[in-house]
Amino acid sequence: MLPELDEAIVKKRIARRIALEFRDGDVVNLGIGIPTLVSDHIPDGVNVTFQAENGAIGIGPAPAVPDLKCIGAGGRIISLLPGGSFMSSDASFGLIRGGHVDVTVLGALEVDQNGDIANWMVPGKSVPGMGGAMDLVVGAKKVYVAMTHVTKKGESKILKKCTLPLTAVGVVTMIFTEFAVFSNENGRLKLLEIAPEVTLEQIREYTGAEFDAADPLPVMKGTEAA
Secondary structure, three states: OOOOOOHHHHHHHHHHHHHOOOOOOOEEEEOOOHHHHHHHHOOOOOOOEEEEOOOEEEEEOOOOOOOOOOEOOOOOEOEEEEEEEEOOHHHHHHHHHOOOOOEEEEOOOEEEOOOOEEOOOOOOOOOOOOOOHHHHHHHOOEEEEEOOOEOOOOOEOEEOOOOOOOOEOOOOOEEEOOOEEEEEEOOEEEEEEEOOOOOHHHHHHOOOOOEEEOOOOOEOOOHHHO
16 A cells, blocks of 8 residues: 555645756746645745746736736736736747747646646546646646546556546656656656655556666655655
């Protein structure tokens, strides 16, 4: 069995680890759920410009006094930092489709060993649609997936082949869970880091995909603080 961690620790750990991947000057789009927490953990000295696909760039934290005219794509109230701006939705998607977003961080229901991602619907459940994810996963230079390692039933979310309707094929750059960090290298997954509470054997048992493991296999960065 994988160890049970407090939900808040799980979310914070994943968000903190992803934030360590950003480089100074990156333009980043954050999806809903765990990805929204990533902006709280940007390392000192790293300046990141956050973009919302509904038409804002240079996003700052939620203001002390909410302004309901300023809402991000995920429904959160936002502010703009100095130099930030609003734009039309078509201009915003032109920015995404034009390859000007360095990283998009998205949640997922499933990811597979080929880098395919399914993150928008479960058959039989009502959903509003795929949204901007279909543009982000093909327009951004890097696609980072933030998700728990297994479902509530203990089933792996990292599979040999996705079973749910796909968002895109072969686009995932890295996968971050509370127990592991994977990269997609030429269509094959590589385990880069592992959480201190688990063993490589446990990760193999609870990961449906085939993968190679780094040797030596380091402890997951950021776990010492969460």
